[in-house]
Amino acid sequence: MSVLVYTESENGKFKKNAFEVASYAKVVASQLGTSAIALTFNVQDDEILGEYGISKVLKVSNDQLATFSARAFADTISQAVEKEKAKVVIVSSSADTKFMAPILAAKLKAGYVPNVVASPENTEPFTVKRTAFSNKGFAHTQINTDIKIVGVSNNAFGQHKNKVAIEIEDFNPNIDDSSFSVKSVEVDKVVGKATIADADIVVSGGRGLKGPENWGMIEELAEVLGAATACSKPVSDMGWRPHGEHVGQTGKPVASNLYIAIGISGAIQHLAGVSASKTKVVINTDPEAPFFRAADYGIVGDAFEVVPKLIEKLKDF
């Protein structure tokens, strides 16, 4: 019996959430008195997982799996689960994984719970805490199946070093790509220094910025902070910004350490997707804007005055 963790990667490098899920897997393995095994896809620096408590890596090096495909990845993970007799599978709660994990759950006849924010409260019965009702509450959910799949929220559990000796084993899954295959992937243009999913800081603009010509200061603030840029739904609907930047209930979820909302009112659908961020700062001319009630820090003021001053100050650091 073991705990298997699927680690996400891109261009041969682990994504930030790979270290979070690895840390989580180590904690679950310790609770169950077993070891944590990672499955990696076409990664060069597998050894680094040893620093997060992973004692064995099943290393897949296969060009057919160079591009994410939910079905092929679910197939591969299920073969790894079978090989290692894993009873708990840890994955992230990224958009790709949320697409793939239900397929994996069906294959393994496993219960799957995404958006988990803390280590299991109990292993018998296996109980996890997850966000519910668009991040407005928490649910304590029991998984009663023999195999359990836990989807850990980005940025919720954190990365925890716990160095152990690591063994790397090549793993060659049987890939059946006869049903469909991914021909190409179009990657969103990334403005700023990070993608929304991986960013520690997100700078987000709303309709209060009046038009696309005013986004220079948003991009400059993001550049100074090493942040990703995002926007509210109407902003992308009007074509001021690319759809890949739309965050909220119907856009990308944000769980950054710092979320700066500029000229965004804080409608419930916007807050639903960004409220998992740890610290929220709001800049808005209207002191009654609903976002102030959800914010940790607020500046009542005109973005066109406040943001340039903020950039100037930050450049002094």
Ligand code: FAD
């Ligand atoms: P507004 O509501 O127009 O707010 C603009 C704000 O800017 C105001 O608070 C104003 O005081 C402030 N402002 C104006 N001038 C300045 C200035 N100079 N400096 C500083 N502040 C200024 N929205 C999302 O964002 N994401 C979603 O995923 C989403 N999903 C939706 C799903 C459904 C089913 C529905 C019905 C709606 C959804 N919406 C979503 C839309 C949502 O309800 C709001 O309409 C939207 O979030 C408002 O965008 P906004 O805050 O940019 O614009």
